[in-house]
Amino acid sequence: MEIVKSGKENNLLVVKVTGRMDAVTAPEFEKQLTAWIDEGEIVFVIDFSMLEYISSAGLRSILVIAKKLKSVNGKIFLANMEESVNEVFEISGFNSIIPIFDTVQAAVRHGIAS
Amino acid sequence: MEIVKSGKENNLLVVKVTGRMDAVTAPEFEKQLTAWIDEGEIVFVIDFSMLEYISSAGLRSILVIAKKLKSVNGKIFLANMEESVNEVFEISGFNSIIPIFDTVQAAVRHGIAS
Amino acid sequence: MFSIQLTAKIENMEVLVQSVSSIAGKMGFTAKRIREIELAVEEALVNIINYAYPCGVGDIKITCIQEDSPRAFVIEIEDTGVAFDLLSLKDPDISADLSERQIGGLGIFLIRKLMNDVQYRRKNNRNVLTLVAYPPNET
Amino acid sequence: MFSIQLTAKIENMEVLVQSVSSIAGKMGFTAKRIREIELAVEEALVNIINYAYPCGVGDIKITCIQEDSPRAFVIEIEDTGVAFDLLSLKDPDISADLSERQIGGLGIFLIRKLMNDVQYRRKNNRNVLTLVAYPPNET
Numbered sequence: 075m076e077i078v079k080s081g082k083e084n085n086l087l088v089v090k091v092t093g094r095m096d097a098v099t100a101p102e103f104e105k106q107l108t109a110w111i112d113e114g115e116i117v118f119v120i121d122f123s124m125l126e127y128i129s130s131a132g133l134r135s136i137l138v139i140a141k142k143l144k145s146v147n148g149k150i151f152l153a154n155m156e157e158s159v160n161e162v163f164e165i166s167g168f169n170s171i172i173p174i175f176d177t178v179q180a181a182v183r184h185g186i187a188s
Numbered sequence: 189m190e191i192v193k194s195g196k197e198n199n200l201l202v203v204k205v206t207g208r209m210d211a212v213t214a215p216e217f218e219k220q221l222t223a224w225i226d227e228g229e230i231v232f233v234i235d236f237s238m239l240e241y242i243s244s245a246g247l248r249s250i251l252v253i254a255k256k257l258k259s260v261n262g263k264i265f266l267a268n269m270e271e272s273v274n275e276v277f278e279i280s281g282f283n284s285i286i287p288i289f290d291t292v293q294a295a296v297r298h299g300i301a302s
Numbered sequence: 303m304f305s306i307q308l309t310a311k312i313e314n315m316e317v318l319v320q321s322v323s324s325i326a327g328k329m330g331f332t333a334k335r336i337r338e339i340e341l342a343v344e345e346a347l348v349n350i351i352n353y354a355y356p357c358g359v360g361d362i363k364i365t366c367i368q369e370d371s372p373r374a375f376v377i378e379i380e381d382t383g384v385a386f387d388l389l390s391l392k393d394p395d396i397s398a399d400l401s402e403r404q405i406g407g408l409g410i411f412l413i414r415k416l417m418n419d420v421q422y423r424r425k426n427n428r429n430v431l432t433l434v435a436y437p438p439n440e441t
Numbered sequence: 442m443f444s445i446q447l448t449a450k451i452e453n454m455e456v457l458v459q460s461v462s463s464i465a466g467k468m469g470f471t472a473k474r475i476r477e478i479e480l481a482v483e484e485a486l487v488n489i490i491n492y493a494y495p496c497g498v499g500d501i502k503i504t505c506i507q508e509d510s511p512r513a514f515v516i517e518i519e520d521t522g523v524a525f526d527l528l529s530l531k532d533p534d535i536s537a538d539l540s541e542r543q544i545g546g547l548g549i550f551l552i553r554k555l556m557n558d559v560q561y562r563r564k565n566n567r568n569v570l571t572l573v574a575y576p577p578n579e580t
């Protein structure tokens with residue numbers, strides 16, 4: 075898994091995640107996002123276009139981060155998921171607790187407006 | 189806990205259990221009843237008049253024995269429970285899987301007839 | 303408030319349970335209700351003794367708190383063993399007949415049925431189980 | 442039938458999952474269905490690696506069986522760790538909102554949702570988890 079800042083619009087940070095979010099790699103996601111939150115970032119768009127695979131460990135990390143952001147009045151938006159990743163979000167009901175957009179642009183527009 | 193044979197009518201063995209059936213003592217009950225089953229006893233009336241206390245470990249042992257008896261076409265009847273013991277049987281739904289009688293006599297009559 | 307901490311061993315069970323029930327006695331619970339509280343506490347302790355420390359021994363800590371408005375007897379049972387949330391378990395199917403009836407799961411079921419409220423939280427590597435019983439109204 | 446046994450370590454996960462999916466491929470599952478099977482198997486393996494052997498290391502054994510009439514792909518996953526019946530867990534509340542949503546419990550939920558059938562049995566100190574997927578009809 076690779077996590078990189080891929081853009082910044084106003085106070086909104088776009089982050090691109092590449093590869094797999096599984097039991098081995100998900101803790102890295104949690105750690106990196108937590109570091110950015112600690113630096114003061116509180117609005118994130120996660121670009122999942124290059125995410126190949128997500129397991130429950132990945133969902134767990136996303137939930138931990140979403141709860142952390144909620145507690146500081148922050149927000150997280152997800153964008154551009156592959157169908158197999160999207161299926162896991164749907165089965166687990168995560169699509170109703172975290173806003174998911176078809177494109178990074180749509181997520182950014184929504185993030186800036188909100 | 190004390191477990192003693194307190195009577196025998198036809199092929200029916202009456203067993204009196206005294207004291208507590210808890211995590212420490214319930215395995216003894218299971219072991220003793222299993223030994224009697226292995227000796228060929230298959231119809232039991234358990235006299236619980238002197239049973240002071242039962243926990244889930246006691247229920248577990250009774251269920252194990254009841255299942256074992258069912259597999260050899262045997263039967264187990266319980267008799268004469270104190271109210272606090274009876275309460276535990278009711279909460280756990282055991283009163284609908286194991287026949288419970290007010291007196292040993294009633295259980296024996298039923299056991300012989302069946 | 304009262305607190306006691308002992309090794310999670312079956313030999314220590316009686317002391318732990320007795321300390322809870324002596325406080326329950328002071329709060330005006332009936333003898334029947336005290337027996338129910340004892341049973342719930344015993345079930346929780348047996349589980350910690352059997353399952354929480356698979357690699358060795360650890361402690362059990364019990365704290366009893368008498369709360370006012372609303373009056374409540376709160377028993378906190380803590381261990382530092384494997385993370386386990388008893389509220390995540392399904393209730394056993396108590397209407398199943400003998401051959402379908404599953405073995406196990408009754409200890410936690412009894413705890414939930416006997417107590418007025420049951421909560422669980424994980425706090426710094428500790429499991430904290432909270433059992434609540436409401437005492438009878440004072441008149 | 443195919444069987445593989447390895448130490449329950451994260452380093453061995455890929456080999457284990459790949460062996461299952463290569464057999465699934467031969468049974469005519471779609472690429473999508475194979476990904477789902479892989480995910481379910483991975484969730485089961487991660488749990489064994491994380492929770493089954495708290496006091497040391499042990500093995501994972503996977504057996505794949507191709508059944509006829511009805512056609513079924515049966516994956517048996519065995520360990521000799523602590524007794525654990527995944528079917529005893531409640532489903533997470535997937536309609537809870539963000540602040541109420543509990544963390545955890547999703548691995549087992551995914552296994553149950555993704556497989557056509559899930560069974561558990563305890564057999565001589567071993568946990569045996571059986572995952573079943575029905576292959577597409579041959580035409």
Ligand SMILES: Nc1ncnc2c1ncn2[C@@H]1O[C@H](COP(=O)(O)OP(=O)(O)O)[C@@H](O)[C@H]1O
Pocket residue numbers: 244248349350353354384385386405406407408409410411524525
């Ligand atoms: N403190 C604990 N730590 C870890 N696992 C536990 C704990 N308490 C209970 N369990 C698990 O929950 C299951 C159900 O517990 P319980 O309802 O007491 O029934 P039983 O112990 O008879 O199976 C146990 O079999 C065990 O797997």
Ligand SMILES: Nc1ncnc2c1ncn2[C@@H]1O[C@H](COP(=O)(O)OP(=O)(O)O)[C@@H](O)[C@H]1O
Pocket residue numbers: 130134385386488489492493523524525544545546547548549550
């Ligand atoms: N093989 C196992 N042995 C013992 N306990 C297990 C096992 N698998 C799962 N568990 C328990 O079940 C819980 C739920 O598992 P799971 O649904 O995979 O979610 P998570 O691991 O994210 O909590 C775990 O937290 C653990 O307590």
